Structure formats: structure tokens, C-alpha cells
Amino acid sequence: MSSESLHENAEILGAQVVDTHRAIVSLMEELEAVDWYNQRAKATADPTLQAILEHNRDEEKEHAAMVLEWLRRNDSKLAEHLRTFLFTDGPITEIEAEMVQGEDGGDAGESSTSTADGSLGIGSLRGTGVPK
Ligand SMILES: [Fe+2]
Structure with a gap:
């Protein structure tokens, strides 16, 4: 087993749990790298090195987003x-x-977890749909 941070026997855990572990550890490493590059870029007085570090930092964000998407596809919760x-x-x-209110049946005549339109009732809190 290449990852030494499992807390239980990999044979007991099974492939799905071990792969999820790999993805979580990778996500942690990517975000840690973002933090390190961010600090180094801020600290250096050399503008060329700063640009390189910022470029590398932003590539780590791409890596983090990719592994997060893998986790999303493999973890319904x-x-x-x-x-x-x-x-x-x-x-x-x-x-x-608002989610808790919905679970408590805060809206009479609607299901406990969704509104009549099938949403979770948080549409008013959402923006214009343009990701930042
Ligand atoms: Fe990376």
C-alpha cells in the first residue's frame, strides 16, 4: 500500500474506501501546496519568482478541483x-x-425536505448562477 496514512487494514476497507482515502489525501496535499505557494509568492521580493510561484499555486488549484470532482462523483452525500x-x-x-427549517417541516403543505418546485427552498439565497 503506497499510502501510509490508512487507519485500518486496507483489505478490510476495500477498494472504494482506499481509493476515497487516496483522493482525500491528494486533495489535502493540493490545498497545502496552494497555501505554501501562496505564502512564498507573497514573501518574495523578486517579481519574476513571484509570478512563477503564483502560476504554480494556481495549477495546484486546478489539481484540487479535479480530485474534488472525483470525490463528488463517488460520494453522494x-x-x-x-x-x-x-x-x-x-x-x-x-x-x-433554511435546510434545517425545511427538515423540521417549517413550510406547511410542502414535503419536509423540498419545496413544491422540487428545490431545497434555498433559491432566494443563490446568486445569478454565474460562478465566481
Ligand atoms: Fe498539484
Whole structure:
């Protein structure tokens, strides 16, 4: 096993859990690299080195996004949360509060988890649909 950070026996965990572990560790490494490049780019006084470090930092963001997408495709609960929170403009904690309200049956005449149009009732918190 190439990854030494498993907490349980890989044979017991199975291929899906081990692959998910690989993806999570990769995502952590990519985001850590973003942080390191970001700090180095900010700290250097050499503008050419700064440009290189910023370029490399932004490539790590692409890598992170790719592995996050793999995780989304292989984890339905993560996909559900990403669908709820990503690319929204409203206060993030209010999105969660509206979800909880929906789960508590806060809207009479509607199902406990969705509105009549099938949404989670957070459309008013979403932006214009243009990703940033
Ligand atoms: Fe990378």
C-alpha cells in the first residue's frame, strides 16, 4: 500500500474506501501546496519568482478541483452538500438554517425536505448562477 496514512487494514476497507482515502489525501496535499505557494509568492521580493510561484499555486488549484470532482462523483452525500453550498452568494450559515427549517417541516403543505418546485427552498439565497 503506497499510502501510509490508512487507519485500518486496507483489505478490510476495500477498494472504494482506499481509493476515497487516496483522493482525500491528494486533495489535502493540493490545498497545502496552494497555501505554501501562496505564502512564498507573497514573501518574495523578486517579481519574476513571484509570478512563477503564483502560476504554480494556481495549477495546484486546478489539481484540487479535479480530485474534488472525483470525490463528488463517488460520494453522494458530499455531492449533496456541494450542490447545496457551492456557487451561492447568500450568507452560508443561512443556507444551512433554511435546510434545517425545511427538515423540521417549517413550510406547511410542502414535503419536509423540498419545496413544491422540487428545490431545497434555498433559491432566494443563490446568486445569478454565474460562478465566481
Ligand atoms: Fe498539484
